[in-house]
Amino acid sequence: MTDQPDSYQRALDTAERLLGAPLTLPLAPGEPEVGQDFRRLATLQTFGESWPRPGLDLRSRALVSVAIAAALGTHEPLRGQLRIALHSGVSKEEIVELFIHLAAYAGAARAFDCYQVALAVFGEG
DSSP states (O other): OOOOHHHHHHHHHHHHHHHSSOOOOOOOTTOOTHHHHHHHHHHIIIIIIITTOSSSOHHHHHHHHHHHHHHHTOHHHHHHHHHHHHHTTOOHHHHHHHHHHHHHHHOHHHHHHHHHHHHHHHTTO
């Protein structure tokens, strides 16, 4: 992973373009300073190296990312991936279809739980 000053800014620019808003990563209360390093490296890997890769268009990458976050049951990442998907042209109906399909492979309880997260994100905009 290349970590040059401008590569981090490019990663932040990519994140903002995908999310439709700046990516803010302030340290949480009680979080050690090294948390900034974790957040910077995660941002570089995700938005600096993974999202800009050729081979998948942004809509496809967004759908895959929603499916992964939902299958893992990671609610905070799922919220972000849902926002990226909606901002990348994925419709709410397509996301619902994704959850229907997810129920068959990851289980109805997981799909329903994550669908509730999607409903909250749908209500944001």
